[in-house]
Amino acid sequence: MNYSIISYIIGWILNFEALFMLLPCIVAVIYKESSGWAFVLAMLLCLLIGIPLTQRKPKNKIFYTKEGFVTVALSWIVLSIMGALPFIFSGSIPNVIDAVFETVSGFTTTGASVLPEVESLSHCILFWRSFTHWIGGMGVLVFLLSLLPLTGGGYHMNLMKAESPGPSVSKLVPKVQSTAKILYGIYLALTLLEILFLLCGGMPVFDALTTSFGTAGTGGFGIKNDSIAGYSTYIQVVVTVFMILFGVNFSAYFLIISGKLKQALHIEEIRWYLAIIAIAIITITINVYHIYGSIAESLQQVSFQVASIITTTGFATTDFNTWPEMSRTILVILMFVGACAGSTGGGVKVSRFVILMKTIQKELRQYLHPRSIKKIKMDEKLVEHEVVRSTNVFMIAYVLVFAFSALFISFDNHDLITNFTSVAATLNNIGPGLELVGPTQNFSIFSGGAKLILIFDMLAGRLELFPILLLFTRDTWKKF
Amino acid sequence: MKIIILGSGKVGRTLAEQLSNEGHNIVMVDIIAKKVQDITEDADIMGVLGNASSINTLLDAGIETADILIAVTGSDELNLLCCLIAKKVSKCHTIARVRNPVYSKEIGFIKERLGISMIINPEHAAAIEISRLLRFPSAIKIDTFAKGRVELLKFKVKPEFHLDQMTVMEVAERYKNNILICAVERGDEVSIPSGNFVLRDNDIISIIASPVNSALFFKRIGIHTHQVKSTMIVGGGTLSYYLAKLLLAMKIRVLIVEANKDRCEQLSELLPDATIINGDGTDKNLLLEEGLTRVESFVTLTNLDEENILLALFAKKNSNAKLVSKVNRIAFDDIIEGLDVGSVVYPKYLTADYILQYVRAMQNSIGSNVETLYQILDNKAEALEFSVHEDCPFLDTPLAELNIRDNLLVTCINRKGKITIPRGQDSIQLGDTVIVVTTVKGLHDIKDILKNK
Numbered sequence: 001m002n003y004s005i006i007s008y009i010i011g012w013i014l015n016f017e018a019l020f021m022l023l024p025c026i027v028a029v030i031y032k033e034s035s036g037w038a039f040v041l042a043m044l045l046c047l048l049i050g051i052p053l054t055q056r057k058p059k060n061k062i063f064y065t066k067e068g069f070v071t072v073a074l075s076w077i078v079l080s081i082m083g084a085l086p087f088i089f090s091g092s093i094p095n096v097i098d099a100v101f102e103t104v105s106g107f108t109t110t111g112a113s114v115l116p117e118v119e120s121l122s123h124c125i126l127f128w129r130s131f132t133h134w135i136g137g138m139g140v141l142v143f144l145l146s147l148l149p150l151t152g153g154g155y156h157m158n159l160m161k162a163e164s165p166g167p168s169v170s171k172l173v174p175k176v177q178s179t180a181k182i183l184y185g186i187y188l189a190l191t192l193l194e195i196l197f198l199l200c201g202g203m204p205v206f207d208a209l210t211t212s213f214g215t216a217g218t219g220g221f222g223i224k225n226d227s228i229a230g231y232s233t234y235i236q237v238v239v240t241v242f243m244i245l246f247g248v249n250f251s252a253y254f255l256i257i258s259g260k261l262k263q264a265l266h267i268e269e270i271r272w273y274l275a276i277i278a279i280a281i282i283t284i285t286i287n288v289y290h291i292y293g294s295i296a297e298s299l300q301q302v303s304f305q306v307a308s309i310i311t312t313t314g315f316a317t318t319d320f321n322t323w324p325e326m327s328r329t330i331l332v333i334l335m336f337v338g339a340c341a342g343s344t345g346g347g348v349k350v351s352r353f354v355i356l357m358k359t360i361q362k363e364l365r366q367y368l369h370p371r372s373i374k375k376i377k378m379d380e381k382l383v384e385h386e387v388v389r390s391t392n393v394f395m396i397a398y399v400l401v402f403a404f405s406a407l408f409i410s411f412d413n414h415d416l417i418t419n420f421t422s423v424a425a426t427l428n429n430i431g432p433g434l435e436l437v438g439p440t441q442n443f444s445i446f447s448g449g450a451k452l453i454l455i456f457d458m459l460a461g462r463l464e465l466f467p468i469l470l471l472f473t474r475d476t477w478k479k480f
Numbered sequence: 481m482k483i484i485i486l487g488s489g490k491v492g493r494t495l496a497e498q499l500s501n502e503g504h505n506i507v508m509v510d511i512i513a514k515k516v517q518d519i520t521e522d523a524d525i526m527g528v529l530g531n532a533s534s535i536n537t538l539l540d541a542g543i544e545t546a547d548i549l550i551a552v553t554g555s556d557e558l559n560l561l562c563c564l565i566a567k568k569v570s571k572c573h574t575i576a577r578v579r580n581p582v583y584s585k586e587i588g589f590i591k592e593r594l595g596i597s598m599i600i601n602p603e604h605a606a607a608i609e610i611s612r613l614l615r616f617p618s619a620i621k622i623d624t625f626a627k628g629r630v631e632l633l634k635f636k637v638k639p640e641f642h643l644d645q646m647t648v649m650e651v652a653e654r655y656k657n658n659i660l661i662c663a664v665e666r667g668d669e670v671s672i673p674s675g676n677f678v679l680r681d682n683d684i685i686s687i688i689a690s691p692v693n694s695a696l697f698f699k700r701i702g703i704h705t706h707q708v709k710s711t712m713i714v715g716g717g718t719l720s721y722y723l724a725k726l727l728l729a730m731k732i733r734v735l736i737v738e739a740n741k742d743r744c745e746q747l748s749e750l751l752p753d754a755t756i757i758n759g760d761g762t763d764k765n766l767l768l769e770e771g772l773t774r775v776e777s778f779v780t781l782t783n784l785d786e787e788n789i790l791l792a793l794f795a796k797k798n799s800n801a802k803l804v805s806k807v808n809r810i811a812f813d814d815i816i817e818g819l820d821v822g823s824v825v826y827p828k829y830l831t832a833d834y835i836l837q838y839v840r841a842m843q844n845s846i847g848s849n850v851e852t853l854y855q856i857l858d859n860k861a862e863a864l865e866f867s868v869h870e871d872c873p874f875l876d877t878p879l880a881e882l883n884i885r886d887n888l889l890v891t892c893i894n895r896k897g898k899i900t901i902p903r904g905q906d907s908i909q910l911g912d913t914v915i916v917v918t919t920v921k922g923l924h925d926i927k928d929i930l931k932n933k
Contacts, residue, residue: 065521157521174482174526176504384513 004058009159011053017082020135021128022121024086027206028124032407035122038089039303046082062403068158069374070476072141073467078141078457083132092125097448097455104188104455106132107140108462109344111220111431112445114420114455115273119225123206123306126223130210132465136462137165137217137246137344138187146180162467166341167352167394168387174252180398186253187344193214194242201234207355211235215242218345220314220354220431227439229317233300236317244277247311247339268379269351270338276350280334281308283328291323309322311333314345314431321438332370335424346429346461348398355391404455405457407452426454427461481505481843484545484572485685486532486562487553489796490810491577492834495550496877499521499839507541533561535569543570548842548904550835551576556583563596573597573842575835581718605834606827607722610804612930613823614709614727614777617802618698620684620823623854625639625865625915629899630892632662632863632917633694633858634686637679641701659689659697660901662862662891662917672887672919686856688863688891688915690899708732708776714761714791716743719752719806719827725778726751735770743750762787769917777804787811792821808907850924861919863891866926868912873927880904881930888918890929 021043063071068370080103087099092422098114105112106129118126135143141163144155156176171179175205191212198208210223224230228239239395255264264270284302285295292298301318308315309331320331338347346464358376365374372417378384405423414436416428421433422443460468470476481504488510496519506525509532510516516527529670530537532553543549549566551559556578563574575598587599612622615714621634635644640652643651664673671677672900679685687694711727713720716738723776724747726732734754746759759766759784760834772778778801780788781867788805795801802824807813817824822827833854840853852865868875874882879890879902892915893900893908900906908914908926916929 156524171520171526174500174524176524178505264824 002060002063002067002269002457005061006067006074007053009071010075010078012148013079013140014082015048015054016144017079018043018050020131024124025129027127031123033122035090036124038086039124041078041089041435042082042085065158066476067469069162069467072159072162072463074139076107078461080107083107086125086128090125092121096449101159101451101455103132106219106221107135107136108429108458109133109217109219109346110429110458112426112444113221116442116444117225119222120222123358125281127210128223130213130445133219133221137219142180142183145176146184152346155199157228162463164342165464166349167355167391172251172268177407182254183250184243186250190245194461198235198237201232201238203231205237212261214315215239215313216246218243218246218311218313218339222315228317236300236304239315240307243307243311243313247273247343247345249340249342253340257432271355272354273340276337277306277310280330284330284475286328287324301421305331306334309430310337311339312428312430316432316439319438319440321434332421332424335428335430336426352379352391352394355388356395359388392464401460401465405453410447412450414445415441422454423457425458429458481549482542484509484541484543484546484552484839486551488519489552489554490828491552493519494828496525498642498832499775500525509537509541533558533565535565535687543572546570546572547725548572548839549574556580568594575600575829575838577602577605599829600834602827602831603719604722605830606719606806606825607726609825609830610723610779611726611730613804614732614802616709617777618703623863625852629690629894629897630688630915631691631694632686632688634684637681637683637685639681641703643679643701644681647675648673648677648680655697655700657697657700658693658901659687660891661685662688663856670919672889672917697725710775711777711779712770712772712775713779715780715783716747717781717783720781721747724751724754737747750877762791773799775799775801779804781806789816789819789821792872796821861917863917863919864923865913865915867925868908868910868914870910872908874908875910876907878905878907884929885920885931887920888916888929889915891915
């Protein structure tokens with residue numbers, strides 16, 4: 001293990017976190033809030049650790065897959081702990097575990113909160129909560145890669161692989177740095193576009209910024225107690241559309257920019273993604289029509305909820321916990337499906353399900369024609385056996401992590417639906433679940449131990465299990 | 481520039497790594513998934529899986545917007561075909577590796593009528609390199625600039641040269657010669673020497689000079705510089721054939737030892753003036769019998785790297801011949817350098833080097849002014865040839881008045897074919913080409929030789 005390069009990169013992560021904290025400081029200055037000092041203090045602490053680490057140039061710049069994964073996992077943990085400091089210093093969330101839970105929930109774009117009400121928080125704290133979504137959405141190491149001229153061959157691809165979601169991560173252009181720049185460029189452009197649309201709808205600037213950060217990272221922290229419900233229909237529709245857009249594989253946007261619109265529309269995963277959304281909206285609308293009365297009203301409410309759940313954002317405009325059982329079940333299933341690979345969303349990812357379905361189809365065919373040979377294809381390209389295998393292993397690991405988490409938090413003695421959906425909501429980075437963790441409730445009901453399990457789930461879910469699991473493997477830390 | 485490389489063999493990989501480090505955008509195409517995977521993990525490039533001669537694969541790799549296509553797959557015909565297809569959809573330059581001697585006589589046709597920009601034949605390139613070394617046996621390595629008018633020679637300082645403890649300035653004064661010591665390797669250290677740098681025995685020094693002056697210098701310090709009169713080649717492959725042909729043309733006696741009878745007969749048909757011995761090249765007695773102790777140069781060109789190195793070591797013990805060995809595998813080059821077996825030629829590196837030079841020259845035409853670029857001294861230093869245009873801010877200013885970077889030497893000015901080793905009062909003029917040796921990497925323009933203000 002090349003510790004010098006790992007500490008070097010973590011040092012940069014801390015420096016960048018200090019840079020990120022500058023924004024809430026500015027907010028504090030604008031609104032003349034004293035809690036801004038909490039950020040100044042946290043910034044100084046970040047720099048105090050970060051600068052010495054970056055001053056020491058690593059002797060050996062090479063790092064392999066394991067260093068990549070460990071760096072990413074450690075970076076996210078360090079990022080979360082330092083990011084929790086302002087909450088503690090300002091007294092908004094005095095409990096350490098609660099503060100870390102809130103921050104992890106922010107960076108992993110989960111949006112699960114321990115706060116029963118948020119409107120009393122200061123603007124800079126609210127801004128930081130939402131801004132963590134934006135940083136975590138595309139990933140902080142991708143950000144690092146786009147700015148730091150790290151040399152040393154293709155090794156940095158390992159960082160991107162570990163942080164970007166999806167069964168197989170590939171570059172858009174030959175250079176990692178250019179790829180990272182393009183991704184952040186698209187991300188920034190879409191976010192600005194949403195801010196613009198929201199401002200057109202008469203939303204206050206602060207609300208437009210925080211809501212856009214929440215949508216862009218598919219996070220879900222609101223700045224109002226009733227999430228998005230209090231805003232106008234226009235704003236809700238804009239947020240719905242942008243949630244769906246941020247759940248799309250970003251390589252599709254790259255294709256569109258490079259003038260290959262037709263190719264972008266033919267990506268199989270996106271077609272499935274849109275089809276699933278459409279089917280879910282239609283079914284649930286029929287099911288809940290009697291609650292809202294008008295078709296337009298129920299269609300709008302349902303599409304917001306469906307988009308929010310499948311992209312794993314977690315905003316809410318209505319309490320879907322009170323919907324009929326069938327609708328609730330569909331929503332829970334959507335939690336697992338998640339967004340597209342290469343988007344900012346969480347969950348298992350549509351492409352993994354497509355691959356798994358095709359694997360099942362292939363297996364069934366094998367029973368009918370035992371000697372037949374059938375390769376799995378996606379977008380008319382062969383899916384490598386390696387990818388199929390890792391998808392299968394991912395699913396198994398996912399189910400195991402899920403089962404054990406649900407078991408451990410059941411010690412708190414809440415009902416099964418609460419336990420089940422709270423793990424689903426954190427492992428898939430959604431936010432609200434059902435019953436006691438429904439959209440109008442929060443996660444403060446859990447004990448400290450259960451919260452630690454859920455923190456683990458959020459990180460594992462965001463980094464797609466393996467980087468975090470690798471930290472807990474003994475061989476990772478052995479010298480040889 | 482955007483460069484597509486077809487084939488991720490050793491040459492393809494070397495090119496990909498080097499060009500990507502120089503800042504180009506590289507797309508590598510190969511048909512084996514594992515290889516594409518490996519190279520994208522080792523270098524910052526993009527991999528495309530597929531058959532290189534399929535137009536769809538090439539389009540996937542972005543052939544329409546590419547500047548250069550380099551075809552270095554294992555097959556000559558495939559390389560040519562890929563270049564032809566690429567030419568139909570793109571304006572890119574195409575480079576193909578073609579090694580079959582049959583085609584080597586048709587390079588003119590291929591370049592002109594098929595529109596391929598460059599044909600590289602690794603064996604032929606290696607043969608030229610070896611023949612150059614045999615013409616000048618004291619040098620370990622020779623690179624040429626300004627179309628051969630300037631040479632960069634690398635050799636080891638031996639006690640009998642009496643250069644030990646002399647400064648670079650004293651060397652220049654004592655031998656009153658128009659040469660310049662431009663780099664010194666001592667152990668792992670590489671320095672660009674200033675006037676009062678003290679030389680020691682066993683330093684490996686690089687000098688820059690015109691061929692006449694370098695010959696004169698070597699004569700004065702007592703190295704015999706005559707080209708060898710006889711050579712013994714072990715192994716009778718394509719490379720040996722090319723080499724023998726070149727050497728015979730230089731009136732050097734050639735003896736080839738080859739184990740395969742049929743091949744011996746072929747060779748004797750192709751090379752009527754050479755002596756062909758049918759026998760095992762690793763047979764000590766055979767080599768001694770054929771006069772290993774008296775031969776002036778000994779070249780090992782079998783297909784086995786280990787055999788080549790062992791034979792060279794054996795010859796080193798039994799004769800004073802100039803030794804040249806061919807090594808295919810490039811992974812352990814640093815180990816072999818440490819063995820002191822004379823000159824080692826890596827056909828794969830050579831191929832990559834030639835292509836790199838072409839790419840750099842092309843880049844020159846679109847922005848940078850680098851004519852030639854050599855990575856010298858184990859890639860720790862660069863020798864660059866710049867052309868001087870109107871926009872050079874210090875035309876006609878004496879070099880002594882310029883604030884030139886540390887670790888950088890202006891080694892040579894080529895003014896309309898006349899080579900001068902510049903002194904302080906000399907100046908750079910419009911239309912010159914200037915050769916610079918430096919450990920600072922990434923210079924693009926003659927302006928870059930100045931310190932940043």
